[in-house]
Amino acid sequence: MLRRCSAVFVALYLGTLAYGLVSHAVGYKTYRHLGMYFIVWDMYCGWSGWETRTHLLGEGESGTYYELDPPPWGDICVFGDTGRRHYDATGMHALRLAQNTVAHTEHEPIVRYLVIEEAWAKKYNLPDELWALRYEAPREFRSYHRIRAAFDADGELTLGAPGWHAWLATQAVGNNPRLRKDVQRGTPVFTAGDFARDPSVVMPVGHQTYSRD
Template sequence: MKRRLINLFIAGYLGLLGYGLFTHFVGYKTYSHLGMYFLVWDMFCGWDTFENRHHLIAEGESGQYYDVSPPWPELRPFGADRRFHYDHSAVYCGRIAANVLRQTEHEPIVRVLAVDEVWSKKYNLPDSLWERRYEEPREKRSYYYIRGIYETNGAVAQRHLDWTNHLSYQALIDNPRLREDISRSRPYLTSDSFSSSNPYQIRQVGFLRPMGTAR
């Protein structure tokens, strides 16, 4: 009996790991349930060279823009960053902004924008380390990029690639040979992650350029 239980445990464990590997490989319901966190292979995903912050902006009917980041104190579990900055995929930014809109007075809102502010992590160095590492003065440069557009109820209208993947995408489409290969090729695998009915689908709308830069 003990041997059967051990074999059953091993088979179930390997089966769950295999299912997690499969869902991660084909993008099938990767975030469908909280328990998927323990199954999907998402460890050692790399360290980005850019620092990222979300700015949640609501556009009113008059053309006025409003900051709809949560104004009240909140839990900051890791350092000084606010929790909505950890929404790396920009899936929940619309719901966060919708919660703020429900609890504030304002003119009718047309849409909500999630604007990413991105800068190189080297600018996070303290002054003492910066002076030892670089000869030029520290002049931080931020890039502003529309990451997502949301309805007033929090639903995702458009969601774009993150900044680093956007740069990779631009490098890809700037290569004529690769563009020709893409036009002649068809993917062999697909999943509901790429379905038009998926509310969390990433849509690369045109070849977006940064909104601008600021020093």
């Protein structure tokens, strides 16, 4: 009996791992539910040398810009003091957060929504004492701001751009002829992931800037 239970356990264990591997390889329901996190082999994605934050702005009819998140009633911080909008790396929920603030506040009509991404090198996060040990130059904080997306008053996307990390990756490939050839040679005809994802799944932002013109 014990041997049978062991055999069943091993079979289920190996079968689950095999399913996770195949799911990740072909993009089949990779993010279907929370349990997929434990069997899909994509948890070791590395760390970036850049810190990013998201700012949500609304442009009124008068040309005045309003900060729409955090809202007047306070921010929602899941971990530490970082607001929830900063965890939305793909920007899928930025518009809803901005529209929620607009719907529950008094203001002039909003004609445009802007999603601004701020990025800076993580070395600026070092405490002063560690900075002094590592660098001889004084700390001069410098960050970069980019328009990640723009929406009209009806929530229609009018401008979209890749995130900071995706843009850096694109530049790294674009400036290297050998990598450009490897990308062209290794691009598949199609991927199963394009056809298998649920509409509610958060999709990564592409590497292209596009505008509705």
